[in-house]
Amino acid sequence: VGRRGLIQARGLCVDVPGRRILDxxxxxxxxxxxxxxxxxxxxxxxxxxxxxxxxxxANVGEVRLDGVALSDRSRIAELGxxxxxxxxxxxxxxxxxxxxxxxxxxxxxxPAWEIEPLVDRTLKRLQLEEHRHKRIDILSGGQRxxxxxxxxxxxxxxxxxxxxxxxxxxPAIEGEFMDLLRRLASSGLTVVCTTHVLQNxxxxxxxxxxxxxxxxxxxxxxxxxxxxxxxxxxxxxxx
Numbered sequence: 608v609g610r611r612g613l614i615q616a617r618g619l620c621v622d623v624p625g626r627r628i629l630d631x632x633x634x635x636x637x638x639x640x641x642x643x644x645x646x647x648x649x650x651x652x653x654x655x656x657x658x659x660x661x662x663x664x665a666n667v668g669e670v671r672l673d674g675v676a677l678s679d680r681s682r683i684a685e686l687g688x689x690x691x692x693x694x695x696x697x698x699x700x701x702x703x704x705x706x707x708x709x710x711x712x713x714x715x716x717x718p719a720w721e722i723e724p725l726v727d728r729t730l731k732r733l734q735l736e737e738h739r740h741k742r743i744d745i746l747s748g749g750q751r752x753x754x755x756x757x758x759x760x761x762x763x764x765x766x767x768x769x770x771x772x773x774x775x776x777x778p779a780i781e782g783e784f785m786d787l788l789r790r791l792a793s794s795g796l797t798v799v800c801t802t803h804v805l806q807n808x809x810x811x812x813x814x815x816x817x818x819x820x821x822x823x824x825x826x827x828x829x830x831x832x833x834x835x836x837x838x839x840x841x842x843x844x845x846x
Contacts, residue, residue, distance in 0.1 A: 610638035611765035612797030618668035630820040641792035644801045646817035652801045660768040689764035693771045699744035710758040733757045749780040769800035785810045
């Protein structure tokens with residue numbers, strides 16, 4: 608069995624009354640890649656991610672995950688899609704391990720004796736062991752985000768989508784968090800996130816830049832740096 612988590616998007620268009628906010632985007636994301644979707648506010652990066660994960664499907668075009676069309680809603684559960692929104696999805700009054708345990712009980716049809724070791728493994732994977740007995744509302748922003756991810760990873764998804772996961776984190780915590788995403792991808796999980804920060808661009812395997820609803824660049828961070836430097840110089844020459 609091959610690795611899971613291949614995303615193939617073809618001709619994605621999203622229209623709202625009066626304008627097109629995503630225009631004919633083609634994209635391939637390989638299993639185990641960490642991909643960042645970048646772009647200015649209102650340029651279409653969240654629209655693209657929501658189309659890729661099936662949250663708000665495109666009006667035109669197709670997304671396939673491991674060869675299965677996302678439009679086939681009867682098979683959506685088997686595709687293994689995890690999604691972490693920008694706002695925390697965990698109850699702040701709960702203790703960390705209780706939040707993860709509750710999430711496991713809600714999402715998985717497992718006996719209690721299987722849930723406990725799963726909770727332990729998940730705490731370890733997200734480096735939350737030392738915080739397991741703390742209430743979520745006293746954790747830092749980065750730690751709370753880890754708890755949200757932990758709850759999504761319980762179902763062992765093949766792909767994890769995150770909307771602006773580093774929003775509001777200070778630079779040091781942001782760097783640690785990006786390293787965590789890098790480790791998750793290195794373990795074989797396909798990770799896709801929207802972001803507006805370029806300080807940690809080197810962590811990504813690929814960067815997708817969306818501008819005016821169009822994919823203007825898709826490639827590795829090192830090629831991206833020269834691409835945008837050349838674009839700036841060309842723009843300067845025009846003025």
